[in-house]
Amino acid sequence: MSGDTINIALVGCGTVGGGVAHVLLAHADRVTQRAGRPLALRRVVVRDHAKLRDPIIPRDIISTDIADAIHDPNVHIVVELVGGLGIAKKVVLDALAAGKHVVTANKSLLADAGAEVFEAARRAERTVCFEAAVAGGVPVIRALGESLAANQVTAIQAILNGTSNFILTAMAERGMSYAAALAEAQRLGYAEADPTLDVDGSDAAHKLAILAQISFGVAARPHEIARQGIDTIDAMDIRFAYELGYTIKLLAEAWTGGHSHSTNGAKLSRGGAANAAHANGGPPTVALHVAPVLLRHTDLLAQVRGAYNAVLVYGDIVGETLYQGPGAGQMPTASSVVADLIDLGVGRAQRTFAAAKLWSHEGRGFTVEPPERVRSRFYLRLQVADRPGVLADITRILADEEISISSLVQHETEEGEPGASATGAVPLVIVTHYASTGKFRKALERINALSTTAAPAVFFSMGD
Amino acid sequence: MSGDTINIALVGCGTVGGGVAHVLLAHADRVTQRAGRPLALRRVVVRDHAKLRDPIIPRDIISTDIADAIHDPNVHIVVELVGGLGIAKKVVLDALAAGKHVVTANKSLLADAGAEVFEAARRAERTVCFEAAVAGGVPVIRALGESLAANQVTAIQAILNGTSNFILTAMAERGMSYAAALAEAQRLGYAEADPTLDVDGSDAAHKLAILAQISFGVAARPHEIARQGIDTIDAMDIRFAYELGYTIKLLAEAWTGGHSHSTNGAKLSRGGAANAAHANGGPPTVALHVAPVLLRHTDLLAQVRGAYNAVLVYGDIVGETLYQGPGAGQMPTASSVVADLIDLGVGRAQRTFAAAKLWSHEGRGFTVEPPERVRSRFYLRLQVADRPGVLADITRILADEEISISSLVQHETEEGEPGASATGAVPLVIVTHYASTGKFRKALERINALSTTAAPAVFFSMGD
Numbered sequence: 001m002s003g004d005t006i007n008i009a010l011v012g013c014g015t016v017g018g019g020v021a022h023v024l025l026a027h028a029d030r031v032t033q034r035a036g037r038p039l040a041l042r043r044v045v046v047r048d049h050a051k052l053r054d055p056i057i058p059r060d061i062i063s064t065d066i067a068d069a070i071h072d073p074n075v076h077i078v079v080e081l082v083g084g085l086g087i088a089k090k091v092v093l094d095a096l097a098a099g100k101h102v103v104t105a106n107k108s109l110l111a112d113a114g115a116e117v118f119e120a121a122r123r124a125e126r127t128v129c130f131e132a133a134v135a136g137g138v139p140v141i142r143a144l145g146e147s148l149a150a151n152q153v154t155a156i157q158a159i160l161n162g163t164s165n166f167i168l169t170a171m172a173e174r175g176m177s178y179a180a181a182l183a184e185a186q187r188l189g190y191a192e193a194d195p196t197l198d199v200d201g202s203d204a205a206h207k208l209a210i211l212a213q214i215s216f217g218v219a220a221r222p223h224e225i226a227r228q229g230i231d232t233i234d235a236m237d238i239r240f241a242y243e244l245g246y247t248i249k250l251l252a253e254a255w256t257g258g259h260s261h262s263t264n265g266a267k268l269s270r271g272g273a274a275n276a277a278h279a280n281g282g283p284p285t286v287a288l289h290v291a292p293v294l295l296r297h298t299d300l301l302a303q304v305r306g307a308y309n310a311v312l313v314y315g316d317i318v319g320e321t322l323y324q325g326p327g328a329g330q331m332p333t334a335s336s337v338v339a340d341l342i343d344l345g346v347g348r349a350q351r352t353f354a355a356a357k358l359w360s361h362e363g364r365g366f367t368v369e370p371p372e373r374v375r376s377r378f379y380l381r382l383q384v385a386d387r388p389g390v391l392a393d394i395t396r397i398l399a400d401e402e403i404s405i406s407s408l409v410q411h412e413t414e415e416g417e418p419g420a421s422a423t424g425a426v427p428l429v430i431v432t433h434y435a436s437t438g439k440f441r442k443a444l445e446r447i448n449a450l451s452t453t454a455a456p457a458v459f460f461s462m463g464d
Numbered sequence: 465m466s467g468d469t470i471n472i473a474l475v476g477c478g479t480v481g482g483g484v485a486h487v488l489l490a491h492a493d494r495v496t497q498r499a500g501r502p503l504a505l506r507r508v509v510v511r512d513h514a515k516l517r518d519p520i521i522p523r524d525i526i527s528t529d530i531a532d533a534i535h536d537p538n539v540h541i542v543v544e545l546v547g548g549l550g551i552a553k554k555v556v557l558d559a560l561a562a563g564k565h566v567v568t569a570n571k572s573l574l575a576d577a578g579a580e581v582f583e584a585a586r587r588a589e590r591t592v593c594f595e596a597a598v599a600g601g602v603p604v605i606r607a608l609g610e611s612l613a614a615n616q617v618t619a620i621q622a623i624l625n626g627t628s629n630f631i632l633t634a635m636a637e638r639g640m641s642y643a644a645a646l647a648e649a650q651r652l653g654y655a656e657a658d659p660t661l662d663v664d665g666s667d668a669a670h671k672l673a674i675l676a677q678i679s680f681g682v683a684a685r686p687h688e689i690a691r692q693g694i695d696t697i698d699a700m701d702i703r704f705a706y707e708l709g710y711t712i713k714l715l716a717e718a719w720t721g722g723h724s725h726s727t728n729g730a731k732l733s734r735g736g737a738a739n740a741a742h743a744n745g746g747p748p749t750v751a752l753h754v755a756p757v758l759l760r761h762t763d764l765l766a767q768v769r770g771a772y773n774a775v776l777v778y779g780d781i782v783g784e785t786l787y788q789g790p791g792a793g794q795m796p797t798a799s800s801v802v803a804d805l806i807d808l809g810v811g812r813a814q815r816t817f818a819a820a821k822l823w824s825h826e827g828r829g830f831t832v833e834p835p836e837r838v839r840s841r842f843y844l845r846l847q848v849a850d851r852p853g854v855l856a857d858i859t860r861i862l863a864d865e866e867i868s869i870s871s872l873v874q875h876e877t878e879e880g881e882p883g884a885s886a887t888g889a890v891p892l893v894i895v896t897h898y899a900s901t902g903k904f905r906k907a908l909e910r911i912n913a914l915s916t917t918a919a920p921a922v923f924f925s926m927g928d
Contacts, residue, residue, distance in 0.1 A: 023614055023781055033826075034613045036819045131611070137782040139611030146610075146812070147595070147603030149498045150487055150802035300788070303767045310786075317487055318601040318789065318799035322774075324764070325785030335782035338614035346819045348610070348812045355500045355810045 003037035006345050009069035009100075011045045011091050012081035016105060016132070018054055019334030020079060024341075025056050031338065035345025043069045070094050077344055079337060080104040085112060092117055096124045101349075103340045105132035105333055111209040111222045118359040127353040129340035134207040135160055135309040137332025138325040139339070144214045144313065145356055151315030152364070153215035155255035157293075157463075160207040162307035162327040163191045163198035164230050164250040168292075169305045171238050172247060178233060190307050200229035201250065201290035208252035208290060211311075214356070215254065216286045217363030226289040226371040226437075232458050233292055237381055240409060240429045246294035246379075247302040248460065253293070256286050256366070285369040294379050295463040372438030377406065377462035380432065382447065383425040383454040390452045391428070397446045398432070401439040407431045425454035431462065467501035470809050473533035473564075475509045475555050476545035480569060480596070482518055483798030484543060488805075489520050495802065499809025507533040534558050541808055543801060544568040549576060556581055560588045565813075567804045569596035569797055575673040575686045582823040591817040593804035598671040599624055599773040601796025602789040603803070608678045608777065609820055615779030616828070617679035619719035621757075621927075624671040626771035626791040627655045627662035628694050628714040632756075633769045635702050636711060642697060654771050664693035665714065665754035672716035672754060675775075678820070679718065680750045681827030690753040690835040690901075696922050697756055701845055704873060704893045710758035710843075711766040712924060717757070720750050720830070749833040758843050759927040836902030841870065841926035844896065846911065847889040847918040854916045855892070861910045862896070865903040871895045889918035895926065 008024065010017050024031060024041045032038045044062045046052045052062055069075060070091070078095035080102060082088040088109050092102050097120065104110070109117065110133055121128045131141045135158070144153065159165050163185055170181035182199070185191035197203045205222040212218050230250050241248050295302040300322050304310040309327025314320050326332035343349035384390045391410075398405065409429040432440070440459075448456050472488065474481050488495060488505045496502045508526045510516045516526055533539060534555070542559035544566060546552040552573050556566050561584065568574070573581065574597055585592045595605045599622070608617065623629050627649055634645035646663070649655035661667045669686040676682050694714050705712050759766040764786050768774040773791025778784050790796035807813035848854045855874075862869065873893040896904070904923075912920050 019781075027614075027781075030616065031614070034819065138785055139607060142606060142611050143603060146807065147606050147803055148799070149806040150491075150495070150799045152494065298769070300767075303764075305762070315799060317483075317491075317802070318796045319793075321602055321787070321789030323785070323787060326783050329783075332782045335612070335614045335779060338781070339611055342613040343610065347815045351811045351815075355498065 005038040005040050006035070006076045007040050007042040007072075007074050008077045008079060008341065009043035009045065009072065009075045010041065010079045010081065011066055011069055012083065013044050013046045013052055013057075014081065015330045016333045016337065017044070017079075017081040019330040020081070020337045021054065021057050023334050023338045031342060035342045037345050039341050039345055042075055043072060045069045066091060070098050070100065075100060077101045077103060077341060079341070080106060081337075082106075084108060089113055089117075092128070093120050096120045096126050096128075099124060099126060101127045101129070101344050103129045103337055103344070105130070105337060107133040107203075107206040107210060111206040114210070114213060114359040115219060121353070122360070127344065127350045129343065129349050129353070130210070131340050132333045132336035134210050135311060135323070136325070136327040136329060137335050138309050138311065138323050138327060139336065140211070140311045140323050141214065143311075143321070143323055144211065145352060148313060148315050148318060148321070151317045153313055154316050155314040156211055156215060156253065156311065157301055158204075158208070158211070158252045158311040159249055159301055159304050159309055160204040160252045160311070160327065161198050161201075161250060162309055163195060164204070165304065165309075166190045166307040167199070168230060168233070168248060168250065171233070171235060172242070173305075175235065177235050178231065199231050201227040204250065204252040204290045208254065208288060211252070212254050212286065212288055213358055216256070216366040218286060218366050218368050219359060220288055220368050224368070226291070226374070228289075228291040228460075230292055233460075234458065236427060237379075237458060237460070240381065240427070241294050241379065243409065244294070244407065244429075244431065245296060246463075247297055247299075248292050249295055249301055249304070250290070251293040251301065251463070252290045254286055254288050256284060283365055283367050286366045287369040287374040289371070289374065289461070292460040293463045294460055299463060372436065372441070374437045375434050376437060377434055377464070378432045378440055379460045379462055380430045380444075381458045382428045382430070384428050385452040385454065386424055386426045387452070393450055393452065394428075394430070394447055397443050398430075401435070401443040403435040403440060403443055404433045405430055406433050467809075469502040469504050470499070470540045471504050471506040471538050472541045472543060472805065473507035473509065473536065473539045474505065474543045474545065475530055475533055476547065477508050477510045477516055477521075478545065479794045480797045480801065481508070481543075481545040483794040484545070484801045485518065485521050487798050487802045495806060499806045501809050503805050503809055506539055507536060509533045530555060534562050534564065539564060541565045541567060541805060543805070544570060545801075546570075548572060553577055553581075556592070557584050560584045560590050560592075563588060563590060565591045565593070565808050567593045567801055567808070569594070569801060571597040571667075571670040571674060575670040578674070578677060578823040579683060585817070586824070591808065591814045593807065593813050593817070594674070595804050596797045596800035598674050599775060599787070600789070600791040600793060601799050602773050602775065602787050602791060603800065604675070604775045604787050605678065607775075607785070607787055608675065609816060612777060612779050612782060612785070615781045617777055618780050619778040620675055620679060620717065620775065621765055622668075622672070622675070622716045622775040623713055623765055623768050623773055624668040624716045624775070624791065625662050625665075625714055626773055627659060628668075629768065629773075630654045630771040631663070632694060632697070632702075632712060632714065635697070635699060636706070637769075639699065641699050642695065663695050665691040668714065668716040668754045672718065672752060675716075676718050676750065676752055677822055680720070680830040682750060682830050682832050683823060684752055684832050688832070690755070690838070692753075692755040692924075694756055697924075698922065700891060701843075701922060701924070704845065704891070705758050705843065707873065708758070708871065708893075708895065709761060710927075711761055711763075712756050713759055713765055713768070714754070715757040715765065715927070716754045718750055718752050720748060747829055747831050750830045751833040751838040753835065753838065753925070756924040757927045758924055763927060836900065836905070838901045839898050840901060841898055841928070842896045842904055843924045843926055844894045844908075845922045846892045846894070848892050849916040849918065850888055850890045851916070857914055857916065858892075858894070858911055861907050862894075865899070865907040867899040867904060867907055868897045869894055870897050
């Protein structure tokens with residue numbers, strides 16, 4: 001099979017764009033063979049001409065005018081690598097309106113405006129591909145949309161932010177403090193100068209919103225997803241978790257009430273947890289959150305180290321499958337962008353897009369469980385005064401909210417030891433049985449208001 | 465999008481076939497939605513009518529005549545689940561000749577007769593899908609063929625036999641002997657009454673042959689792939705490996721001379737190893753083998769436990785990505801078969817098949833490295849007489865073959881301890897630096913011929 005050349009315009013040529021240009025130009029023969037036709041890089045649009053110095057890109061295809069690319073009648077595919085919502089959204093909508101297919105790595109755009117973008121694409125009878133928008137080089141979009149098509153996904157557990165995973169790995173394996181691990185991540189280029197969106201869970205929430213749309217048909221906006229970052233994790237928590245048999249990971253999770261699995265050491269037995277409405281004859285619900293989660297040491301995701309991403313998917317037919325690899329970086333992301341371009345060349349992507357009906361009114365019947373109703377076990381670490389009656393007050397509050405205690409750790413501490421504060425407060429760790437998040441939060445408020453509580457309580461979800 | 469009904473004939477309705485029928489019948493709405501058209505189970509062909517008792521399958525679509533299915537003008541896709549080479553091959557070739565698409569889970573058929581089957585398909589302008597033929601529910605065929613299409617794969621390391629991995633996990637984690645672990649695998653249904661094809665590496669070699677065709681365009685017959693099983697692994701080897709920092713896994717591996725990676729703790733630095741010919745201006749080569757391999761405890765594949773399969777793929781653009789999940793079993797395998805059916809319904813599979821040109825004359829320029837030229841590090845365990853000069857003889861032989869020693873373990877043993885045999889022989893473990901397999905085998909022959917060697921040497925490859 002061989003066909004006409006497909007012409008590509010790259011809008012935005014920073015790190016990832018440079019990688020895409022490199023693959024298309026340096027491996028043109030390979031790409032042609034795989035796509036069944038030549039994929040020609042016809043235009044590269046940049047903000048500042050002078051900044052683009054890669055000698056492999058011919059000077060005469062570079063321009064600073066986006067309209068050049070979008071309205072070139074010879075361009076068939078626009079690759080949007082500007083990022084963010086403003087210009088990027090306009091580029092994508094204009095390109096679709098001009099009859100171009102779009103390939104994008106823009107998680108924010110899809111998470112925030114997926115419905116608008118996909119509707120525009122359907123109206124224009126064009127295709128939007130976005131493998132690179134979630135987990136970089138890990139082909140999880142194809143896995144969910146094609147490979148697992150026989151399944152209804154019942155749960156997803158994912159490490160979608162490499163920066164956070166790098167920091168947590170450094171804290172766990174090298175005993176570093178959060179601040180020191182973050183500083184190292186910045187020094188190595190894994191974290192931005194302002195790491196907020198990585199460490200507060202926002203980045204992972206955007207990606208989870210996309211996965212939840214594909215798997216459950218729900219259109220959750222990122223800000224509607226319950227979200228907790230890693231910045232409250234103390235070295236002490238890593239140690240307590242280890243002692244209890246757990247590793248702390250920042251997970252993006254989605255799980256349905258029907259979900260219950262326990263295989264290969266991995267366990268996600270939150271069955272019946274999210275889904276009271278369904279049991280009462282209502283529509284099935286899916287719980288979504290991004291949060292630090294305590295995983296058993298033997299869980300598959302507990303073993304994902306450094307800046308890697310990994311997505312564990314539970315399907316009702318297949319059971320659990322895992323997809324792991326580099327979640328960011330120039331060439332891993334370029335690999336996914338070029339895979340999308342090849343799919344458009346082969347003609348697969350157009351069929352997948354039409355069949356998937358993403359961000360359409362044709363959902364899968366799921367609604368998002370209100371966060372306060374989501375049930376989980378919790379890890380709770382308190383700094384409390386070392387005197388009689390303190391534990392009685394705390395356990396009374398938990399009992400009032402119908403939260404029972406699974407395990408409890410309080411060590412003897414001596415003045416000056418880590419953990420023993422100047423005020424004489426000592427750390428107390430409680431692991432609860434299943435409780436609704438709403439009731440847990442209420443208990444938390446009351447516990448934080450106790451005069452014997454020296455600092456706001458720190459809490460994380462349990463993975464089992 | 466919705467289209468005409470696609471009619472399916474199932475030839476063979478054992479464990480996997482029953483699973484496929486179940487998904488198509490019990491989840492017909494879901495399958496229709498995902499495929500964009502109904503996928504109707506129109507015929508089920510079995511050898512013995514009486515044996516098929518699943519009440520979900522309507523009696524009137526069951527028959528015992530294969531020709532019924534293949535020559536039914538209303539059937540569009542034949543699913544071959546007979547297995548093996550004889551009847552299965554005829555079913556597939558006849559179905560293609562009759563103008564049907566084929567979905568198969570038959571690794572032997574593709575590994576042994578892929579060229580003939582695919583040529584027949586191209587002649588008939590029909591498509592063959594085979595996601596389920598390798599690693600069961602793990603979608604590695606799509607990963608290699610579509611998701612990683614921008615890459616030239618430089619290496620594959622895979623656990624493709626769940627039975628062997630179950631046995632090795634039981635030996636490592638519970639200190640069981642090989643015989644006891646095998647017996648448990650049989651009791652739990654992970655191993656057949658005759659486990660030969662699983663534990664001798666044949667099953668994995670068939671699957672590796674298919675992956676090597678997709679990734680490197682080489683048409684290696686399974687019997688041409690160097691193969692070593694797990695039946696020579698003693699509990700002692702698991703312990704020695706552990707002491708040296710390694711876990712033993714049965715791996716199917718393919719690696720090119722250009723390959724060199726070291727990321728996330730995983731390491732496969734055999735660069736320049738397989739590829740002397742290429743360096744001299746010859747065509748690039750790929751080394752293939754199935755063998756017990758010593759992996760660092762932190763390697764991703766070292767952590768794959770129980771009956772799971774996992775495939776680690778190194779791409780020259782993306783780096784390493786991992787695919788893991790259930791490698792066998794009724795529903796995992798059915799998940800992959802139905803994914804293929806949905807792909808045919810959507811129309812993706814036809815385009816993928818045409819573009820991939822598998823088992824055609826259009827290769828990727830690779831040839832298979834002759835096994836004796838493949839370079840590796842080796843773990844070597846000898847039972848030697850505990851007397852002067854023994855070590856001198858052995859190290860002299862290794863030196864003669866230009867094999868240098870990386871590490872050596874010999875413990876003091878007392879009469880009656882495990883490892884100390886009745887003849888007074890003691891175990892001696894040597895880990896070598898890189899050596900060509902040919903020279904290593906020559907040294908091995910000479911060592912086994914020594915009068916001080918009490919039993920044939922046991923050896924495995926090192927993963928780094």
